[in-house]
């Protein structure tokens with residue numbers, strides 16, 4: 001049985017600062033403790049982007065220090081809050097794959113896991129997979145037509161009919177077309193939206209985890225008008241995804257390492 005963990009939306013800031021009023025480093029430490037206590041037997045952990053809140057070198061140093069204690073090995077990729085050049089300067093150029101992005105492929109226990117870097121600082125919070133990455137993805141899928149594949153990336157791959165639909169993965173139609181050509185895609189797992197959602201897109205099963213930062217209350221668009229603003233954000237839960245997969249089935253458990261859900265003051269979301 002393959003077992004791995006996905007964490008997302010870590011949003012580490014330099015020492016002495018908070019991110020939207022939250023101490024994100026202590027939340028990451030709590031997540032690391034939770035994984036070590038409950039899932040030290042996992043094959044690996046994926047950090048699915050937004051490792052840093054604003055992409056600072058000091059934030060990556062704090063992130064790296066915090067995950068030293070993690071018992072399973074870690075794979076990293078980036079989200080819209082990250083800064084790829086700063087990340088690669090800190091962690092090393094070997095984290096970039098052949099397209100220059102922080103993509104990985106992991107073959108383990110009869111599965112292929114594909115981890116994609118959808119960050120693009122020019123995309124205003126949306127996700128982007130460059131044409132070279134889509135070609136790379138198609139090739140990695142074609143090589144693995146004989147086994148199940150699970151894909152992990154920061155951005156969600158379809159609209160959720162909620163307030164953050166304007167920052168999903170761009171060209172998700174192209175991504176979906178490529179992915180749907182594989183005969184055994186088990187899951188596409190994302191963070192980014194700070195909410196727990198599951199469904200299908202073009203027949204592909206997906207889920208998103210609420211992640212390590214604040215949670216967003218899903219505020220559904222109405223048929224008669226736009227989503228009301230502001231939307232409630234809550235200080236919890238802190239949530240990880242636990243993925244269990246074998247030849248027949250893939251199961252994703254959303255587990256809470258923090259379980260407080262108070263609505264946060266709106267002042268924490270005024271951009272400075």
Ligand SMILES: [Fe+2]
Pocket residue numbers: 050079080081154191192193
């Ligand atoms: Fe994000």
